[in-house]
Amino acid sequence: NINAGDYIFYTDWMWTSFVVFSVSQSTMLAVGAIYYMLFTGVPGTATYYATIMTIYTWVAKGAWFALGYPYDFVVVPVWIPSAMLLDLSYWATRRNKHAAILIGGTMVGLSLPLFNMVNLLLVRDPLEVAFKYPRPTLPAYMTPIEPQVGKFCNSPVALGSGAGAVLTVPMAALGAKLNTWTYR
Numbered sequence: 419n420i421n422a423g424d425y426i427f428y429t430d431w432m433w434t435s436f437v438v439f440s441v442s443q444s445t446m447l448a449v450g451a452i453y454y455m456l457f458t459g460v461p462g463t464a465t466y467y468a469t470i471m472t473i474y475t476w477v478a479k480g481a482w483f484a485l486g487y488p489y490d491f492v493v494v495p496v497w498i499p500s501a502m503l504l505d506l507s508y509w510a511t512r513r514n515k516h517a518a519i520l521i522g523g524t525m526v527g528l529s530l531p532l533f534n535m536v537n538l539l540l541v542r543d544p545l546e547v548a549f550k551y552p553r554p555t556l557p558a559y560m561t562p563i564e565p566q567v568g569k570f571c572n573s574p575v576a577l578g579s580g581a582g583a584v585l586t587v588p589m590a591a592l593g594a595k596l597n598t599w600t601y602r
Contacts, residue, residue, distance in 0.1 A: 440578030523590030
């Protein structure tokens with residue numbers, strides 16, 4: 419017994435969360451990874467940080483699953499490749515802090531949504547999820563069907579990458595700034 423609303427719920431969740439999470443995850447990665455990388459001064463620290471973040475996300479995913487949500491309702495974000503790009507920008511510019519902020523921050527913002535999209539493509543189809551995990555919704559005859567307008571024009575990847583790239587640079591700068599507080 420399935421309502422159209424179940425499918426709409428999972429489809430909207432998938433695409434909306436993709437954009438929102440891409441922006442929030444890329445900014446979180448930019449702040450934390452650049453903070454630790456510049457604190458140690460060692461390229462590779464950002465990747466190490468991203469690995470820890472990935473493990474934390476496994477735990478969070480387990481918590482959602484324990485609450486009764488589908489196993490792939492929460493998709494583990496792909497932190498590590500973006501952090502490797504941040505490490506690379508720092509290493510390739512001979513440990514230039516400003517290059518790490520500008521180039522590394524931009525690369526994190528642009529790449530994380532792309533890597534996340536690869537992840538999202540592997541998630542079960544929302545229709546399949548809707549059959550297995552029906553949501554409490556209106557009766558079928560009252561459930562509105564959303565019009566599929568601009569299906570290929572409004573790209574969540576472009577939206578996530580665009581917003582991510584704009585926001586990660588100031589976040590990377592913030593992460594770098596957190597290393598330089600002095601009390602003199």
